Amino acid sequence: MAAFRRAAVTAPARMARISTSTPAARAVGGGVTDPDAAKPTLEIDPFAKAARLNRPMSPHLAIYKWEMTMIGSIMHRATGGAGSAIFYGGAIWYAIAPFHSATVVNLAHSLPVPMIIAAKVLLAAPIVYHSLNGIRHLTWDTAKALKVPDVFNTGYVVLAGTAIGTAYLALQ
Amino acid sequence: MSSRIMCAASRSAVLAAARPSTLVRRSMSTADAAKPVPAIEPKSRMHGSYHWNFERALSVASIPLLVAPFIIGSHPLVDLGLGVVIPLHSHIGFGAILQDYLAVHKYPVAGRIAAASLYAATGLVLYGCYQFNTNDVGITEFVKRLWVGKQ
Known part of the structure; x- marks a missing residue:
């Protein structure tokens, strides 16, 4: 019955639908002035077009439900960026104003023990996570473990490894 | 030298395959054929490799x-x-x-x-x-x- 009704869409209505189904047709028939309408796709400047039509920039993250894989992905960048920022900070400091390593070591171990353990957790967790997740990335680069269940399972393995590795390093 | 020529040849082949609309347009008009295609792709096909x-x-x-x-x-x-x-x-x-x-x-x-x-x-x-x-x-x-x- 439904199929019959679909087939019974009148011919003029169908033609109207077809005539508005291409960018060029829309530009001519719909009263919309699209300067890109007649251009081949590869010659359209996507950034200019997105700005002109006030489109949101991709990736438009707010429309997606947060999944573990997404959190793991942004955490890879965050941990890499944070770890590198600390490394850069220390190395640039040494390049500009060389210090004695013993001074830093003595200063660190003059802190109360709970604070030292907390600092070890805060330092070790991002480094361990980024290292293990980096191996996951290198695995993906060989086109392995790319099915969605594999992506989740390797993600859980990395999280478990991060917990174990961080606990081991923090208690050294 | 020969490898560079081969690279250039295969690059243009890849680009031609990627834009059939450009090919059709070119075959219809000689004025369009003379128009340079904007460089959208990187200069070398090895870029990004x-x-x-x-x-x-x-x-x-x-x-x-x-x-x-x-x-x-x-x-x-x-x-x-x-x-x-x-x-x-x-x-x-x-x-x-x-x-x-x-x-x-x-x-x-x-x-x-x-x-x-x-x-x-x-x-x-x-x-x-x-x-x-x-x-x-x-x-x-x-x-x-x-x-x-x-x-």
Whole structure:
């Protein structure tokens, strides 16, 4: 019955639908002035077009439900960026104003023990996570473990490894 | 030389296959055929190939460099390697972050300043690592002492 009704869409209505189904047709028939309408796709400047039509920039993250894989992905960048920022900070400091390593070591171990353990957790967790997740990335680069269940399972393995590795390093 | 010609030939073949609409348009009008096609693709088809391999090489190299100190302890060659691999790997990572959040096409001034500053910072980091590895105890020994508190 439904199929019959679909087939019974009148011919003029169908033609109207077809005539508005291409960018060029829309530009001519719909009263919309699209300067890109007649251009081949590869010659359209996507950034200019997105700005002109006030489109949101991709990736438009707010429309997606947060999944573990997404959190793991942004955490890879965050941990890499944070770890590198600390490394850069220390190395640039040494390049500009060389210090004695013993001074830093003595200063660190003059802190109360709970604070030292907390600092070890805060330092070790991002480094361990980024290292293990980096191996996951290198695995993906060989086109392995790319099915969605594999992506989740390797993600859980990395999280478990991060917990174990961080606990081991923090208690050294 | 011959490989360059072959590269150019196969590149144009790839581009031609990628834009059939351009081909149709060209065959219809000689005036259009003379019009240069805008350079949308990178200049070389190897662009995006070598630097990708270089990034992976750095990542793969960092695995033994990070594992070795746990097995053999501190070694000057490991320190030297870490002092080069970590800065370059970080440089690429920071560069990707800048490209994503401070893209030059969107922030022409700030994006360029940030990109140039990154090069300066990485240069200083490479220099600092070399100085630390040659004048002080080295990266791995420093981390070890910082971690377990022994002098």
